[in-house]
Amino acid sequence: MEDKQKAKNQILHRLKMHGAQTAATLAEQLQVSPMAIRQHLQTLQAEGWVTYREERRPQGRPVKLWQLTERSGNFFPDSHADLMVDLLRGVETVFGAAGLEKLLAERTNRQVQSYTPRLAEVAGSSDWRQRVVVLAQCRSQEGYMAEVIEQPDHSLLLVENHCPINAAARTCQMLCQSELEVFKTLLGPAVSIERIEHIMQGDRRCAYRVMSET
Template sequence: MEEKQKAKHQILYLLKMYGPQSAAELAEQLQVSPMAIRQHLQNLKADLQVTYEEDRRPLGRPVKLWQLTERSADLFPNAHADLMVDMLQNVEKLFGASALEKVLAERAKQQVETYSQVLAEPEDDRERGDRQSELGRRVRHLAEIRDREGYMARAIAREDGSFLLVENHCPIQTAAHTCQLLCHWEMKVFQTLLGPEVSVERVEHIMEGDRRCAYAIALNPKRPSIET
């Protein structure tokens, strides 16, 4: 029973991290038979945690691409969702929208201070590396921080020299639905951390129906600084 539960959790994790996949692709990653994976997927489907869409290809039969359902979101960390929603709503109700903005600005300031300690490195190390490699180091460390916070994050180096910061899960999604200013300030945190010579653009957004949040990050000397 424990092995079956472990396999199910591994499947859910892979679908969360890497998006829709076929049973064969999942089987290859987990080093088990496609038949075993299909059995697990059918059980997960019966529990309404996964579903599939058929990918019709020029040759051969359609391929089932399995993906998570909205119900599966409850299986991943949600940072005290109800409490956070209540607090944000009460701040705005009691003190007004400007007070809510100040609370979120203070939260962003604390995030920048905390993250900066991890992203910092000795001055002599910075001088040895070029700006591109330094940006890559900072993006990787940022992804590691966000991953520890439950965002299931990773950094991806792209062929054009830019980077993609991917967050496959949002532990504050419930609160963000109530207060979309949270997403606004998240962007400001990233921009402040990476500096005025770096461009940060959100290219995928869970709040807009995408599977994940993703940020395209590249050197851009002409980009003005964003103040918090």
Template sequence: MTIDSDRTSGLILQALKARGAQTASVLAERLGVTAVAIRQHLDRLNGEGLVAHDDRRESVGRPKRYWRLTDKGHARFPDNHEGLTLEIIDAVRNVFGDAGLDRLIGEREARMRASYGAALSSGGSLADRLGRLAARRSAEGYMAEVERLADGSFRLTENHCPICAAARACQGFCRSELALFRALLGPEVSIEREEHILAGARRCAYRIAASEAN
């Protein structure tokens, strides 16, 4: 297998991670590769257990084949230091109890608020601030992006969770991050989680809008 072949396979996995299930033709257009080449890569990745497909009938004619990551494919985007993180969480809980773990999460939130606050301190529109927030989150491995919705609100999407193992062990991390976003964006902005990886979604997504009172 060539380096270019490895690179294309990696890009396919990244595209499926970031955008969810897609057809071979959509992947080909997105990556600038022929559909024939994409199908060859998908067949190989399928053989390795990294991708799987579902056939969907969307209209008259043959069903369309949508490719998605398997659990093994998702595992190619691992948590940061998963084993060590779980050991530390378990140790803190054993020594200091749940109250001590809550204090640890609170300290992490306070530090993130100070760090993120500096990145967002230059002001600007809500779109500008969300763009900077997404860039910061992406730099930390969350594969974050922002889109403006038809009603003028925004959706902040995180296609990967680099602390997923920690969040599964203690959902206080998820509650803390939602509280962090609300504190950073201020009381004039409403933010609600619409999709949650821990609830079985492929991503975490937040709907964000200026509060009606403003």
């Protein structure tokens, strides 16, 4: 029973990190038989964690691409969502929009102060790529399931596969802007960063294109 649950957890994690996958791809990645993967997927589908869509290929039958359902967000940590939402609403009610902006500015400053010592270990204009990697490591430790992906144009894609403050961000979208400001401050003016995918806009993940301006 424990092994089955472990396998199902691994499937959910893979789909969260990499998006829709075929059963054959999952089987290869997890080094188990396709039949076992299909059994786990059917169980996860019955439990409401995954679903699939069919994709036509140039040859042969359509393939099933398995993906997470909206409900699956409950499987991943959400950083005391209800408490954070209530606090944000309370701040805006008591102190108004200006008070909420001050609170978010203070949070931004604290995030920068928290990340700076880690990034300082790889400081220097020639090390911007390593700083992005360290930033992703910091974010992963906070539950964002972050990774860095090299791009053909030599830019980097900073990907956050999970948003542990999702509920709060939906209540206060200024949170997302403050996160972007943190990244810009940490990486400095010699590096450009642009959000190109956004969970709040219906994307599977948040993704940022990062590249050197020099």
